[in-house]
Amino acid sequence: MDYDPHEYPEDLDPRVEGLVTEIIGRVADKWTMLVLEILTEQGELRFSKLRAECEGISQKMLTQTLRAMERDGLVIRTVHPVIPPKVEYRLTELGNTLAEAFCGVWVWAARNVDQIEASRAAFDERA
Amino acid sequence: MDYDPHEYPEDLDPRVEGLVTEIIGRVADKWTMLVLEILTEQGELRFSKLRAECEGISQKMLTQTLRAMERDGLVIRTVHPVIPPKVEYRLTELGNTLAEAFCGVWVWAARNVDQIEASRAAFDERA
DNA sequence: CCGTATCCCTGGCGATACTG
DNA sequence: CAGTATCGCCAGGGATACGG
Numbered sequence: 001m002d003y004d005p006h007e008y009p010e011d012l013d014p015r016v017e018g019l020v021t022e023i024i025g026r027v028a029d030k031w032t033m034l035v036l037e038i039l040t041e042q043g044e045l046r047f048s049k050l051r052a053e054c055e056g057i058s059q060k061m062l063t064q065t066l067r068a069m070e071r072d073g074l075v076i077r078t079v080h081p082v083i084p085p086k087v088e089y090r091l092t093e094l095g096n097t098l099a100e101a102f103c104g105v106w107v108w109a110a111r112n113v114d115q116i117e118a119s120r121a122a123f124d125e126r127a
Numbered sequence: 128m129d130y131d132p133h134e135y136p137e138d139l140d141p142r143v144e145g146l147v148t149e150i151i152g153r154v155a156d157k158w159t160m161l162v163l164e165i166l167t168e169q170g171e172l173r174f175s176k177l178r179a180e181c182e183g184i185s186q187k188m189l190t191q192t193l194r195a196m197e198r199d200g201l202v203i204r205t206v207h208p209v210i211p212p213k214v215e216y217r218l219t220e221l222g223n224t225l226a227e228a229f230c231g232v233w234v235w236a237a238r239n240v241d242q243i244e245a246s247r248a249a250f251d252e253r254a
Numbered sequence: 255c256c257g258t259a260t261c262c263c264t265g266g267c268g269a270t271a272c273t274g
Numbered sequence: 275c276a277g278t279a280t281c282g283c284c285a286g287g288g289a290t291a292c293g294g
Contacts, residue, residue, distance in 0.1 A: 016237055016240050019240050019244070020233065020236045020237050020240060021157075021161065023236045023240065023243060024157065024160055024232065024233070024236055025157040027232075027236070028155040028156065028157065028160055028232070029155065029156070030148075030151070030152040030155065033151055033155055034148065070250065071246065071247050071250040071251075072243050072246055072247060073242060073243060073245075073246030073247075073250075094239060094242060094243075094246075097235060097239070098232075098235055100231075101231040101232045101234070101235040102231075102232060103231075104227075104228040104229075104230075104231050105151065105154075105155070105225075105228045105229060105232070106147065106151070107228070108224060108225055108228040109147045109150045109151055109154070110143060110147050112221060112224070113143050113146050113147060113150065115200060115221060116150060116199050116200060116221075117146070118200075119198065119199055119200030119221075120198050120199060120200075123197065123198040123200075124198075
């Protein structure tokens with residue numbers, strides 16, 4: 001290592017900048033955010049319940065989203081060895097902190113829905 | 128209207144829930160977040176400069192992203208009637224508040240890069 | 255019930271060329 | 275320089291069927 005990372009503010013360190021962008025890209029997608037929100041509110045849920053909550057997600061996408069989240073250490077997947085199978089998902093501590101970080105975005109969106117709709121209407125009017 | 132919206136916490140109001148989800152989906156994408164970040168740090172930028180900062184974005188995607196952000200009221204587009212054309216973009220007040228909301232996510236990502244990488248390595252190992 | 259595998263197709267996105 | 279238009283690709287994601 002050529003330099004002390006503590007010389008740089010976290011988000012300006014060129015070593016992590018690319019990684020951060022990549023992680024943001026991974027995590028900032030519709031379904032991930034929704035799963036995060038749902039698990040935050042409802043705690044541990046089994047696959048089918050989670051799917052029902054996700055309104056319109058396909059089984060494929062939910063599985064895919066959960067796998068990626070598990071890989072990133074955001075959720076814990078618990079398989080209960082019973083028949084029929086029962087698999088439950090809950091957030092890790094890391095997942096909880098991410099949900100917390102995103103919380104501000106949800107609040108922002110809820111708070112500014114009207115203004116955004118108005119802006120869109122005005123924009124579409126001019127065109 | 129059948130009920131008083133003030134009876135519900137903002138994010139549980141069924142009328143706005145769908146809209147919020149839609150807005151999140153719109154706004155939580157890689158390029159939007161990056162543009163938000165760049166304009167926050169650098170203030171007003173012209174198209175070409177912004178493109179250079181966006182490392183790997185195509186002209187099409189940048190135009191598209193900026194249009195959508197303008198429509199949502201996140202950026203102001205200023206056309207200087209000179210030759211050659213000069214167009215500058217800057218955040219609106221709404222854009223600034225969104226950037227602020229996303230700030231927590233950037234900090235989270237920067238702070239947890241190592242843990243995420245470790246989690247991924249462990250996950251891939253088990254497979 | 256949960257997950258994988260296969261097929262298929264739409265639409266997102268890059269590349270390129272062209273205009274004001 | 276900034277933006278639009280057109281073409282073409284290929285990957286994301288739905289639908290379906292099957293397996294543990």
